[in-house]
Each structure stands twice: as structure tokens, then as C-alpha cells.
Amino acid sequence: MMQAVQISEKVYWVGAIDWNIRDFHGYSTKRGTTYNAYLIMSEKPTLIDTVKKEFYDEMMERIQSVIDPKKIQIIISNHSEMDHSGALPQAVEAIEPEEVYVSDMGFKDITAQFHRDLKLKTVKTGDRIDVGGDTVSFVEARMLHWPDSMFSYLEKENVLFTNDVFGMHYATGKLFDDENEERLWLYEAEKYYANIVLPYSDIVLRFLAQVQKMGLSPKMIAPDHGFIWRKDPSKIINLYAKWASQAPNNKAVVVYDTMWGSTEKMACYITDGLRAGGTVVKQLSMHSNHRSDVVTELLDASALIIGSPVLNSNIFPAMADVLCYLKGLRKKGLVGAAFGSYGWNGAPIDELTKMLESMNVQVVAPAIKSPFVPDENIKKQCRDLGLLVSQKIAEKLK
Incomplete structure (x- = not known):
């Protein structure tokens, strides 16, 4: 017994x-x-x-x-x-x-x-x-x-x-x-x-x-x-x-998925910019992380940056899944932005920005869109975005 x-x-x-x-x-x-x-x-x-x-x-x-x-x-x-x-x-x-x-x-x-x-x-x-x-x-x-x-x-x-x-x-x-x-x-x-x-x-x-x-x-x-x-x-x-209290912290979470590695390259350059700006960053691929672990990292973060490739003229399914989940949990006080790669239709990447706005995330820049593999100009835009988000977090902490 x-x-x-x-x-x-x-x-x-x-x-x-x-x-x-x-x-x-x-x-x-x-x-x-x-x-x-x-x-x-x-x-x-x-x-x-x-x-x-x-x-x-x-x-x-x-x-x-x-x-x-x-x-x-x-x-x-x-x-x-x-x-x-x-x-x-x-x-x-x-x-x-x-x-x-x-x-x-x-x-x-x-x-x-x-x-x-x-x-x-x-x-x-x-x-x-x-x-x-x-x-x-x-x-x-x-x-x-x-x-x-x-x-x-x-x-x-x-x-x-x-x-x-x-x-x-x-x-x-x-x-x-x-x-x-x-x-x-x-x-x-x-x-x-x-x-x-x-x-x-x-x-x-x-x-x-x-x-x-x-x-x-x-x-x-x-x-x-x-x-x-x-x-x-x-x-x-x-x-x-x-x-x-959801008090602001100098931390950002970069969440993305990738098909042939292009969106992941963009995520790496954004992360590098965040690190250069002095921000603690978690880079999470939905290929190897669970939605519930993403929101756990987001609990003490002040920024959410999301990226997706385009599949069948839509965002990647794993990103739709995690964003639906995050929206329901209503994390407050976030700044953020979107990015992604595409072959011949980049419009769905703009939907990521709209999703952030529907979550009451303060979007700090237009979405960065890379046709196929990111070139040097796109890589620089991505790193600059990381620096910008880091700057916006610093302003929230003042």
C-alpha cells in the first residue's frame, strides 16, 4: 500500500x-x-x-x-x-x-x-x-x-x-x-x-x-x-x-524557424547586434525548442524579435504555432521587430509585424526581408536591428 x-x-x-x-x-x-x-x-x-x-x-x-x-x-x-x-x-x-x-x-x-x-x-x-x-x-x-x-x-x-x-x-x-x-x-x-x-x-x-x-x-x-x-x-x-511586476530587463529573445538556413543567418546577425549593444540574448530556433520554453525565456525579457521563412505564401507553421501561443499569454512591455527570407513572395513576412502589433509589442522598425540568401547589405541591416533594439531596451531601463 x-x-x-x-x-x-x-x-x-x-x-x-x-x-x-x-x-x-x-x-x-x-x-x-x-x-x-x-x-x-x-x-x-x-x-x-x-x-x-x-x-x-x-x-x-x-x-x-x-x-x-x-x-x-x-x-x-x-x-x-x-x-x-x-x-x-x-x-x-x-x-x-x-x-x-x-x-x-x-x-x-x-x-x-x-x-x-x-x-x-x-x-x-x-x-x-x-x-x-x-x-x-x-x-x-x-x-x-x-x-x-x-x-x-x-x-x-x-x-x-x-x-x-x-x-x-x-x-x-x-x-x-x-x-x-x-x-x-x-x-x-x-x-x-x-x-x-x-x-x-x-x-x-x-x-x-x-x-x-x-x-x-x-x-x-x-x-x-x-x-x-x-x-x-x-x-x-x-x-x-x-x-x-513584469519589470523591464536588459534581455531580448530572438525566435525563428528556417528552411534552408537563410532566416537563421539573419537571426545570428541580429543576435550579434544585440550582444554588441550589451543586451543578454536568447536565440531560439523552433526546430529545436518548445513553445513553452520560449515563453519561459520571455518572462524576464524586454524584447521579442521574430523571424520566419515563407512557405506556400504563408509564414512557417512552427512560427504560427508559437505566436498564437505567445499572444494568449499576454506578456507586457515588449519592444520588437520581424525578419525573414523568401523566394518570390515576401509579403507574408509583413504579417509577422502585424502579429507583434496584435500582441501589443512596440514595433521599432519595419520587417527586414531577404530574397533567398541574405547578402552583405541584409546582414548589416540585421546587425543594425539588433543594436537598435538594444538601444530601445536601454531607454526603457532609464
């Missing part, structure tokens, strides 16, 4: 580890993920969240290592997305809890997903429930990152359950922050923020201010993905505040 892990006097981790998942809604999860669920062993045993339905048995085994599941009286669902609510109907059927608590939007979402009467009860910010010997209070966290999202706070134990917020896709057998290598988890935390939370950065800043005003200072933060923050929960809170 798989075992629960005690994380505080009354709280046990009863989740599941997904070592093998490599794609999560188009987001590359090279290190897998976890689906964290928590059991509060109070006078009224309470389950916080469930797991993806495929991992129901693993969760139930962990619960059984502590308590007969039938003795659980309360289930709280902080987030209705299927990786946390997928096992909820089975859990309700097996456990037969007295109460199942969700937010108002959680009620709508879970009902629409399962089309079953799970006898849900709704709660809102400020509501509190007695779990016998302790109290769970609720804070709605709408659009972090779904409308139904909420936090649950175990008051005496001072443990904050935050669903997807402050988590990361990171499969690990080491359950706490102080047990994991920062060089590994920091990238995964950045990647999670960039690919999941970035569009809601303004909401993050308002929510952090709200939590501070409420006086919440948890000794432990227990998210639904990744590990649990017990040594220094303020570390991830401060990182969220930093990422949400």
Missing part, C-alpha cells in the same frame, strides 16, 4: 506523482508533475482536493494508510480543473462525505463537467467551517488561474492550501522545498508562472496585496503541483510579486 506523508501535526499529503507526463495542454513538462491532495486529521477528517482520475487508486491507498476513507466527513475542492477534480466523483461515491465545499464558480464548473449531483455546497471569501478542533477559512482567488479558484486556510496549523498558485510541474519524491535543488525547481517555477499564470499578472499583484491586508502569514504553503513550501514560504510569494 502506498503511504501518506505527514507534513504537519494534523495534515498528510495523500496525492500522486506523475513521473511520465510530458505535455500539459501544449506545455512541455520534461520533469513530470504531481497532483497533490491533503488529508486533515481533525475531529472531522477533511480531504483537500483530489487528483487526476487515473490516479484515484493511488490517492485512496495513501488515505487508507492513515484512516478508513469512510470516516472522512468533508471534502473541499479548491479548483475544478480535471487534474484536481477528475477523481472527485469517485471519491464522493466511495467516501460519502457529509459535505463537499466549492466556490460559486466551482459549483458551475464541476456540475458542467460531471453532470451529476455531488451535493456541493458553496463558500466565498471570509467563510469559515469547523473541522473539529480547527477551522478552515476560504479566500477566493478568481482567475488564478480559473474563475473558480480559491485558497483554503487551516487556521491553527497555519497551513495555506493554494491549488495551482505557487506550484510547478515538477515530479519529485522529495516533498518539501528544502529537500529540492534550487537550480532545478527555480526554472520549473518560472516556467509554470510563464505558461499558466502570466496572463493574470495584474490579478496576482492585487491578490497578493489582499492577502497581505488580511494578515495571512502561513508557515506552510501547500500547492496542488510540485512540492510544499515549509522552510521559507515567502520565497515563492516574492518570486510571484517579481514576475507579476
Whole structure:
């Protein structure tokens, strides 16, 4: 039988580890993920969240290592997305809890997903429930990152359950922050923020201010993905505040694809100009990089320069893919430009400029277009573009 892990006097981790998942809604999860669920062993045993339905048995085994599941009286669902609510109907059927608590939007979402009467009860910010010997209070966290999202706070134990917020896709057998290598988890935390939370950065800043005003200072933060923050929960809170601010940095990202190498040559000269201007640069070919890694690099960048060859009178498919993805994540404060090579129709390269404008990127120069292989004049234009973008970033940093 798989075992629960005690994380505080009354709280046990009863989740599941997904070592093998490599794609999560188009987001590359090279290190897998976890689906964290928590059991509060109070006078009224309470389950916080469930797991993806495929991992129901693993969760139930962990619960059984502590308590007969039938003795659980309360289930709280902080987030209705299927990786946390997928096992909820089975859990309700097996456990037969007295109460199942969700937010108002959680009620709508879970009902629409399962089309079953799970006898849900709704709660809102400020509501509190007695779990016998302790109290769970609720804070709605709408659009972090779904409308139904909420936090649950175990008051005496001072443990904050935050669903997807402050988590990361990171499969690990080491359950706490102080047990994991920062060089590994920091990238995964950045990647999670960039690919999941970035569009809601303004909401993050308002929510952090709200939590501070409420006086919440948890000794432990227990998210639904990744590990649990017990040594220094303020570390991830401060990182969220930093990422949400989207403050300008002297960094540019050059994203492109190439067919016969011409667009790549142009990218190299742009990168050389950026470097000469003193800008940190990441040059990413979509032939060898995933869209989710591109947006991770863009998280702390101030410039986005995009390039594409022309295929069938259109931009290259890999570029259409990454630009559609980036647009949805709504990164703010970028300057940028476009470039590309073509054989007999250069018009599609101008579409790259329009795409940047639709993403609210400040375009600093017309697109550079090279017929077939770039000549010395095009190479110079590309290097000069890199210098210009570097200059524009410097102006933003003043």
C-alpha cells in the first residue's frame, strides 16, 4: 500500500506523482508533475482536493494508510480543473462525505463537467467551517488561474492550501522545498508562472496585496503541483510579486524557424547586434525548442524579435504555432521587430509585424526581408536591428 506523508501535526499529503507526463495542454513538462491532495486529521477528517482520475487508486491507498476513507466527513475542492477534480466523483461515491465545499464558480464548473449531483455546497471569501478542533477559512482567488479558484486556510496549523498558485510541474519524491535543488525547481517555477499564470499578472499583484491586508502569514504553503513550501514560504510569494511586476530587463529573445538556413543567418546577425549593444540574448530556433520554453525565456525579457521563412505564401507553421501561443499569454512591455527570407513572395513576412502589433509589442522598425540568401547589405541591416533594439531596451531601463 502506498503511504501518506505527514507534513504537519494534523495534515498528510495523500496525492500522486506523475513521473511520465510530458505535455500539459501544449506545455512541455520534461520533469513530470504531481497532483497533490491533503488529508486533515481533525475531529472531522477533511480531504483537500483530489487528483487526476487515473490516479484515484493511488490517492485512496495513501488515505487508507492513515484512516478508513469512510470516516472522512468533508471534502473541499479548491479548483475544478480535471487534474484536481477528475477523481472527485469517485471519491464522493466511495467516501460519502457529509459535505463537499466549492466556490460559486466551482459549483458551475464541476456540475458542467460531471453532470451529476455531488451535493456541493458553496463558500466565498471570509467563510469559515469547523473541522473539529480547527477551522478552515476560504479566500477566493478568481482567475488564478480559473474563475473558480480559491485558497483554503487551516487556521491553527497555519497551513495555506493554494491549488495551482505557487506550484510547478515538477515530479519529485522529495516533498518539501528544502529537500529540492534550487537550480532545478527555480526554472520549473518560472516556467509554470510563464505558461499558466502570466496572463493574470495584474490579478496576482492585487491578490497578493489582499492577502497581505488580511494578515495571512502561513508557515506552510501547500500547492496542488510540485512540492510544499515549509522552510521559507515567502520565497515563492516574492518570486510571484517579481514576475507579476513584469519589470523591464536588459534581455531580448530572438525566435525563428528556417528552411534552408537563410532566416537563421539573419537571426545570428541580429543576435550579434544585440550582444554588441550589451543586451543578454536568447536565440531560439523552433526546430529545436518548445513553445513553452520560449515563453519561459520571455518572462524576464524586454524584447521579442521574430523571424520566419515563407512557405506556400504563408509564414512557417512552427512560427504560427508559437505566436498564437505567445499572444494568449499576454506578456507586457515588449519592444520588437520581424525578419525573414523568401523566394518570390515576401509579403507574408509583413504579417509577422502585424502579429507583434496584435500582441501589443512596440514595433521599432519595419520587417527586414531577404530574397533567398541574405547578402552583405541584409546582414548589416540585421546587425543594425539588433543594436537598435538594444538601444530601445536601454531607454526603457532609464
